[in-house]
Amino acid sequence: MEEAGEALQREGIKVLLSAQSGEHVPHCPHGPTLLFVKVSQGKEQGRRFFACSACRDRKDCRFFQWADEKVSQARLQSREEYNRSCQPPMSHQQYMTRFQEFVALPLAKRRFCRDCQQLLLEGDWQEHSGHRVLGDVSISHLKRPSQLLHPLENKKSNAQYLFTDRSCSFFLDAITRLGYKRVLCVGTPRLHEWIRSKSSLEESQRKVKSLLLDIDFRYSQFYGEDEFGHYNMFNHHFFGGEAAHNMCQKFLREDGGRGVIVVTDPPFGGLVEPLAFSFKKISNMWSPTSDPGDSAELPMFWIFPYFFETRILQCFPGFTMLDYQVDYDNHTMYKYGKTGRKQSPVRIFTNISPERIVLPESEGYRFCAVCKRYVASQNTHCDICMSCPSKDGRAWKHCPLCKRCVKPSWSHCSSCNRCALEDHSCGSTVKGCFLCGDEDHKRSSCPRRLVSGIHNKGQNQSKRKLKQCAKKGASVPAGWKKKKKQKKKKVPSGTS
Numbered sequence: 189m190e191e192a193g194e195a196l197q198r199e200g201i202k203v204l205l206s207a208q209s210g211e212h213v214p215h216c217p218h219g220p221t222l223l224f225v226k227v228s229q230g231k232e233q234g235r236r237f238f239a240c241s242a243c244r245d246r247k248d249c250r251f252f253q254w255a256d257e258k259v260s261q262a263r264l265q266s267r268e269e270y271n272r273s274c275q276p277p278m279s280h281q282q283y284m285t286r287f288q289e290f291v292a293l294p295l296a297k298r299r300f301c302r303d304c305q306q307l308l309l310e311g312d313w314q315e316h317s318g319h320r321v322l323g324d325v326s327i328s329h330l331k332r333p334s335q336l337l338h339p340l341e342n343k344k345s346n347a348q349y350l351f352t353d354r355s356c357s358f359f360l361d362a363i364t365r366l367g368y369k370r371v372l373c374v375g376t377p378r379l380h381e382w383i384r385s386k387s388s389l390e391e392s393q394r395k396v397k398s399l400l401l402d403i404d405f406r407y408s409q410f411y412g413e414d415e416f417g418h419y420n421m422f423n424h425h426f427f428g429g430e431a432a433h434n435m436c437q438k439f440l441r442e443d444g445g446r447g448v449i450v451v452t453d454p455p456f457g458g459l460v461e462p463l464a465f466s467f468k469k470i471s472n473m474w475s476p477t478s479d480p481g482d483s484a485e486l487p488m489f490w491i492f493p494y495f496f497e498t499r500i501l502q503c504f505p506g507f508t509m510l511d512y513q514v515d516y517d518n519h520t521m522y523k524y525g526k527t528g529r530k531q532s533p534v535r536i537f538t539n540i541s542p543e544r545i546v547l548p549e550s551e552g553y554r555f556c557a558v559c560k561r562y563v564a565s566q567n568t569h570c571d572i573c574m575s576c577p578s579k580d581g582r583a584w585k586h587c588p589l590c591k592r593c594v595k596p597s598w599s600h601c602s603s604c605n606r607c608a609l610e611d612h613s614c615g616s617t618v619k620g621c622f623l624c625g626d627e628d629h630k631r632s633s634c635p636r637r638l639v640s641g642i643h644n645k646g647q648n649q650s651k652r653k654l655k656q657c658a659k660k661g662a663s664v665p666a667g668w669k670k671k672k673k674q675k676k677k678k679v680p681s682g683t684s
């Protein structure tokens with residue numbers, strides 16, 4: 189576990205995961221911060237510093253502290269107060285009590301404030317008059333909160349992209365075929381609700397249980413403490429403290445640890461190393477039985493773009509990338525087939541033997557008997573490379589000079605002595621992405637392009653606005669005002 193984050197980065201900002209020791213790590217509103225250092229040509233440059241694990245834009249979390257800085261008691265105290273003030277306005281238990289009351293209301297009285305993203309009880313109506321309020325919130329609405337809640341969406345890398353029904357259905361199918369009975373959904377709220385609603389229709393032996401961990405606390409309004417945990421996957425922090433941690437551990441260890449799988453779909457702009465570090469901690473929480481033949485690793489599906497393959501495999505050498513293209517409802521680029529602008533670059537990384545994961549033939553996937561895995565229809569087996577080489581789903585071609593298969597758009601350049609895009613700048617030593625060094629994409633399509641330093645703008649900004657709104661009660665956060673016309677919509681009668 190020590191290796192994660194180390195020696196992976198030669199330029200930019202490196203996160204020092206193993207150098208951190210519990211006691212001295214300062215906290216921001218998002219839990220323990222991470223230790224960073226600037227690196228150039230593989231060497232540390234300057235002082236180490238602590239910064240937020242979850243927000244990569246300093247506007248979203250302003251925390252900053254030099255590692256060797258002395259912090260006064262007064263500052264520590266005000267920091268603690270500030271951190272407390274940033275937590276959700278109600279406890280998970282309070283949200284649950286409200287939920288019970290809400291469900292008991294007749295349909296006509298069940299309202300949801302779209303501006304504050306909050307289920308309203310009769311006593312709240314006044315406060316939300318003038319807000320965009322949705323009436324007649326049905327039980328089926330409550331079963332699919334990801335459709336009721338506004339996705340915390342922005343064009344930067346930390347957006348909440350929700351699976352299409354096609355992807356959800358594929359995941360649940362694969363999970364049941366593999367014989368799993370429990371799914372720990374880390375940052376997959378739509379899959380969580382899909383599993384719960386499909387499973388409620390099944391007989392008890394075929395039921396699959398799900399527990400959601402996500403930083404989006406709005407979900408505490410809909411799920412009990414045994415169904416949702418407010419969690420930060422970049423520092424393995426449970427906002428609900430030990431009780432929440434124990435609840436998750438119990439879930440993982442049920443039935444002697446058998447039959448459980450983790451499915452995670454982190455924000456794409458996130459750093460791979462801290463994520464891997466957290467997933468290893470989740471794996472440590474799980475205690476496998478000592479049955480011979482049991483795999484000693486917690487089974488996992490990590491959903492991430494294919495160009496992170498090298499980095500993920502550096503952290504988890506036993507993982508394989510599957511050809512399945514995961515797609516999203518609210519992402520025009522990452523859509524399946526012809527409905528999106530291009531094929532989705534998002535794949536599944538897993539420690540389950542790929543041979544066992546059947547990809548749908550109806551979508552053109554086929555089994556390669558040599559590679560012993562399902563591959564995309566155009567991913568033809570290369571007898572020289574002895575693999576089905578395509579990463580992006582297109583047919584790759586073998587270059588005898590490079591002795592490997594390359595993208596169809598590349599051709600061999602004799603001056604560079606390698607395959608490259610037709611219009612590459614000849615003689616340039618920068619092979620792939622100028623920002624992250626990966627050879628699979630250019631700077632223009634680098635998921636980190638919009639990330640400034642270690643921070644990025646993201647959902648936390650929207651969250652803060654939400655929290656501010658919840659605290660102020662009636663005020664509408666600026667970010668939620670964008671649909672001005674709709675805002676003027678009539679509030680259901682009865683809201684005084």
Ligand SMILES: C[S@@+](CC[C@H](N)C(=O)[O-])C[C@H]1O[C@@H](n2cnc3c(N)ncnc32)[C@H](O)[C@@H]1O
Pocket residue numbers: 242346347348349350351374375376377378379380401402403404419420421422453454455456
């Ligand atoms: C790319 S979306 C994945 C959603 C998934 N495709 C679904 O439909 O269920 C990323 C998810 O991770 C959550 N998330 C973002 N940052 C997080 C963090 N630091 N810790 C835990 N969850 C986080 C978001 O709230 C969001 O639900």
Ligand SMILES: [Zn+2]
Pocket residue numbers: 216217218219240241242243249250251
């Ligand atoms: Zn923070």
Ligand SMILES: [Zn+2]
Pocket residue numbers: 301302303304305315316319662
């Ligand atoms: Zn409101």
Ligand SMILES: [Zn+2]
Pocket residue numbers: 556557558559560568569570574575576
């Ligand atoms: Zn093959």
Ligand SMILES: [Zn+2]
Pocket residue numbers: 570571572573574577585586587591592593
């Ligand atoms: Zn080849």
Ligand SMILES: [Zn+2]
Pocket residue numbers: 587588589590591599600601605606607
């Ligand atoms: Zn070549």
Ligand SMILES: [Zn+2]
Pocket residue numbers: 601602603604605608612613614615
């Ligand atoms: Zn060239």
